Amino acid sequence: MKTKILDYIFGVFKKDPKEIESLNGLRAFSILIVLFFHLWENNSHQFLEQGLVTESSLNSILSMIHFMDLFFLLSGLLIYAGLFRVYEKYSTLNIKEFYLKRILRIYPAYYTVLIITFLFSLVIYTEMKAKSNLNEIEAFVLNRASIAVNNPWSDIFLYSNYNPNRIFEFGWSLSLEQHFYIVLPFLCLFVLFKLPFQKRMFVLLGIYILPIFFRFYHQFNGDAGGIYYATHTRFDALFLGIITFEIFNRKYFEKWNGWHASFTFLAAVALFFIGVQIRKHPILEHTLSYNLYHIVFILLTISAMIPSSPVYKFFASFLFRPISRLSYTIYLWHGILAIRFVRKGMDNLSWSGFFSIYAVVCLKIFISCWILYLIIERPFHNLKVKLDKEHPTPDKV
Template identity: 25%
Template sequence: MTVKKEINKIYLQLNAPFSIPDFLDVPYFPSLDGWRAVAIIMVILGHAKLTVLPTSLYYKFAEIFIYADLGVRIFFVLSGFLITSLLIKEFITNGQINIKRFFIKRVLRIFPVLYLYLVVVFILNQIFDLGLISDHFLGPILYINNFSFFSGTWLTGHTWSLAVEEQFYIIWPFLFSILTKKLWLFCLIMILSIPFFKVFWYYYPTYQELTLAPFTSNADAIFSGSLLAILSYKKFFNINQKIWKIKGLDLLFISVIFISTYCVHRGYFGLLFYPSGSTLCNVMICLLLLRTIINNKILLYKFLNKKVMIQLGLISYSLYIWQQLFLMPRNGYSNKLSVLNFPLNVIIAIVVSYISFNYYEKYFLKLKKCIII
């Protein structure tokens, strides 16, 4: 009987109106910029592995401990959490969301630096005859580079993750408006269905694109972040819960993330980690994010809030775009573009991204803040 009462209590709470918890009643979370920095560091160091000899010490270290796709997963969870939080706050304030304004703000944030990058790559292709064709540009321009409609190449291949996010942005405000009270259920269904779909895709790979695998197999991380936001604004979490104060819990979460990612990459314990490894990672990332928002006493919070991490997080999107140009695999494009040695290639990528953010993107970010509509 007690179990039934608890289930009913949870169900009623899930269907209760949104309200802003104390720990989220602030305009800015610096810890999340710190997490962006962690994510982009993983991406950069993971890609940098391809610019060194396989016999080098760094390559061997990165092969075991650094995973670029884990960095992208953190970006996805962050995106789901932040975008859904913004929509919920707008809904609480206005009783509805302005979809037109949402799209304009997303365009101003995402389009400018990507299209500038594509123009630069196009010019380099004309100068150095890199062999890039229209397919290599059309996929990124249309934000469908995660599907196989167009052929891919390294210089624009990283835009697959932007495509996944953009596809999420296209559907999410409409789903939010239609399923406001049951949004939690939609997210839960999406998250729990992915392990079963992965088994299906494993045995029937020809059906992957037909069942939208290029989107759904990655968007589960975004929906995990979205569900985290929904549960937060349904008051499922608060600063007095003991879990946020347990010492050493961060190390446990990080260990689970690393072990599951390691096993997925190497095919170990495939029956468990192949279908469910990414779901487990998403849950652990969500718990870490929330812990570093709620508890400002832990060491991880202090690390994420260091000035260098905040600054790196601020330019993380620009850095994600530009790093692909400087971290090309050895012997890529027939050496027509000189490959800089590690770690100089990383340093130059950061410098270019800093310039891009401060002297180009900031103009569009200011426009974004002025959107009233």
């Protein structure tokens, strides 16, 4: 009994032999970058005025917005890898079971945070509506809350990435991934897994380039603002994960050593900063810059999957494991928690002061999300584990 309780509480720290530890590190690194970006983004103009950053360094930091694509790449890679291994063993897919596992993993936590966000918006709306002589900011908040509480359907039915007035600001990426999950098992079962490797890659590359045309279309038709959120302009990052798995699964990098991986990592870093410059171009920022950062992330992922490399050893650190396991929880709750934890101290900051606040906020968010995970997600995780035991599937990459 004691062992079960300890496993329930500290399971996020426990090593899973089915996982590639370095991919846990990449996922943890991604969520830490997202936290850094959102904390910085909300205060960027203030930091610029204080001279904490230059315009050039600010552009580098704001380019971190693309790290959501690393999340998408990892999601695409891992989900596709699971389906691939299942089909490899059984020559079929249980689509119903696939959806059930996705529901148990995603929906309980998502709808919990959605309900709380809705109630929070409702309270703000009620308080602001009762006020008279609202200032400009209060009027904006009232209008935003009014739109949110009167139009929750896009959040409920997971198409909020097409609604700029969604209740849950960060729900757009979950909507995008759900659209991917709906299509993927059918695409795999009836198309991709019926094809030999070369033809399968040709189809995947064809699918990958489609969003480029959509992005250019929106860019030249005055609708660039929605490019970052829409499924049809962003699903290429998820298919990039599939392509990454297919390349790695062919064991092209089996003979690579630490030097190869280190060079690949350095190439990714160099391309990241080239991307910073490309984003300054008004057309490329919303179109081809995504694809350049995709190359950055595929190189980073490959370098992190070479066991002999220092990149692998860094990302395989046990310190990243619990952060990775809680990354979904952290992503869902960090906006609400950051409002609570970041109340003061952002004025007249130094770099050391900012990173001190960032470290404290990350620690508080981690502890809070660990508790929320145990209360909301862990029971459903156990149901999913039970389902896996009853219907075992090979899911190692």
